Amino acid sequence: MAASLVLAVVIVLHNLVPDVGGLGLVIDSAAPWLGLGIPVLLVLAAFARRGRPWVAALVPLVAWVLMFGASIIPLKWTAPPASATTLTVASQNVEASSGTGAASAADLVATGAQVVAIQEMDAASRTEISSVLDATYEYSYQVGTVGLWSSYPILNAQPWDLGLGWQRALAADLETPEGLVSIYVIHAASARIGDHADRDEMLKNLANVLPNDENDRVIAVGDFNAASTDRAFKPILSQLSEPNQSDGLFGFTWPASPFPVTRLDHFLQRGLDVISNTVIPAGGSDHLAIVATVNL
Incomplete structure (x- = not known):
């Protein structure tokens, strides 16, 4: 039972785990996967032949559902119908070293997106x-x-270094038929165990910029190098919302192969109704692409 309680506490309070030796980054990034500890507890309890095995899993199961259950519900269950004017945005970190940037671009064009954002x-x-x-x-x-x-x-386009001294982001206005929409394209600095200060600085500065945006409708898209559960990402999520995946689950984007384990790439917005949000393979990048459509 003690292990059950510890697992439940880590699931709920993973953002408070000290980031000693990169532990905080790892726990935050892997937070949804902590649920895999629940069947392990059941097996151990069954072999111990003590009490009721399901009790050992109940507390962390409830904790996991409370933390992540709402985020895996399919968006298509609640999304509004498409309006007369929609905007589709496609985005991908194309992994420069892959040599498949042109293939990625062609795949993103094929989505029918009116806006394409590229990183790396x-x-x-x-x-x-x-x-x-x-x-x-x-x-x-x-x-x-x-x-x-x-x-x-594209109006009022400008580079953003977001505190790093080199350009890894941009801000602009899109002049749509229904008025201006602010858009930020982000390629956050890399986050590695014990080395994510630059990324944290970029995310903090973006969070500080967002309240000053004069448009009612705002989009931020790109490779944030932060999972949705990362503590450094929370100040941004307090101002912009991330829609669920159209077909449900987490929409992990990295690595593209053999299978993605975390979501580093995001479509965030405020003031818009999202009608679809998906991830797709494009080119030979190690990141899956994201494609989202909103009503204007």
Whole structure:
């Protein structure tokens, strides 16, 4: 029973686990997977032949459902119908070293998105990606490792270093038929065990910027290098909401192969009704792409 209580406490309070030696980062990123400890408790209790085995699993099970149950409900169960004017945004970290940026761009165009956001471009992949996307999208803006392509005019575009001194993000307005929509494209610094200060700084500065946005409708999309359960991500989630997956579950995006175990890539918004949100493979990147549609 003691192990059951410990597991339940870690599930609920994982953000309070001290980040000593990177433990906090690991626990936060793996938080949904802590539920795998529940069947282990059942097996151990059954072999011990003491009490009722299901009791050992009940407390952490309730804790897991309270923490993560609502986030895995399919969005399609509650999503509003599409309005007369919708906006689809596709985004991917294309993994520059994969050499498949052009293939990723072609796959994102095939989604029918009006807006495409790209992260982790290097000089070579930027040229290849641009050659594909420029043929479909009239407007574009790129800076550093990120780029934005749009069927709608891009206004007030500007680079953002978000405190790091080099450009890994951008901010702009999309001039849609229903008015302006702010969009931020983010490629957060990498987060590794014992080395995520730069990422934390970027996320903190983005959280500080968001309250000053003058538009009622805001989108932030890209590779945040933070799971939805990461403590450093919480200040952003307190201002922008992340929609559930259209078909349910967590929508993990990394690594693309052999199977994803965490969601580092996000579509966040406020002031919009999300009607679909999915992840898809694109190109040969180690990140799956995200595709989300909202009513304007």
